[in-house]
Amino acid sequence: MTHTDKTTRPRRARRTDAAQNAERLLTAAKDLFDEHGPDAPLDEVAQRAGVGNATLYRHYPTRGDLLVAVYSDEVTALCDQGRALLAEPSTAEALFTWLDGFVVHIATKRTLALAANEHSGTPRTELFERWHDSMRSIAERLLARAQRAGTVRADLSVADVLALTSGAALTSTSTRHAQQLLQILRNGFVTTKASAPPDAPSVR
Structure with missing residues (x-):
């Protein structure tokens, strides 16, 4: 057996064990948080x-x-x-379809989202920053596309849209209520051009 064989095999085994441990921790954490909320003791996880x-x-x-x-x-x-929605012909519908999914996600995971961001007053972690950046990037692309098409107000920033949508989700009494609040917000986001039929041609 070569020196390489001796060193790489234990290393691979350690990587496999680490991946399995991470998966077990996530499974245990999800079950525990579902049962007791995001403040469940980490020792129990x-x-x-x-x-x-x-x-x-x-x-x-x-x-x-x-x-x-x-x-x-x-x-x-x-x-x-x-x-996927970036390929949809109706720019406003694409944006609000995504925001509907976003508002449902926040409404159903509100305690987890708040804890991940604010628990113990600590700064956002690297994982949280990656999550936040991914969501913001998608929202920004959908919003910019709708603004170029003239279907959404040009003075809106992605920070405005996400803050208002998140606020609706976090203050709602149910997922359905969050979706209803988003529809109210939509009236303030769109231009008259957005009331055209979904299959109407639009500028990209």
Whole structure:
């Protein structure tokens, strides 16, 4: 056996173990947060996953990191949807279809979103920043496309749109209520051109 064989095999095994531990931690955290909310003890997450606390903090240094990782698949799916909507002919409908998914996501994960951002007054973590940047990038592209087409007010910034939409989600009494609030916001976002039929030609 060569020196390379001796060193790479244990290294590969460690990487496999680390990936399995991370997956077990996410599964345990999701179950625990569903049962007890985002303030559930992190020690219990490690215990359910069958790993030590040191392993938990090595993978997820803060509660915010763990919370964001728990629902990262949903964020990825929402961003994928946004990229697909960039090909839709109706620019306003594309933007508001995505915002509807966004408002539902925040409304159903409001406690997790707040905890990931504000828990213990700590700054946003690297994982949270990546999540935030991905969502903002998609929203910005959809908004800019609608503004170029003249279907959404030109004086709106992506920060305005996301702040108002997030506010609707976080103050709503239900997912349906959040969607209703978004429809009210829509009336203030769109121009008269946006009332054209969805299949009307638009400038990209």
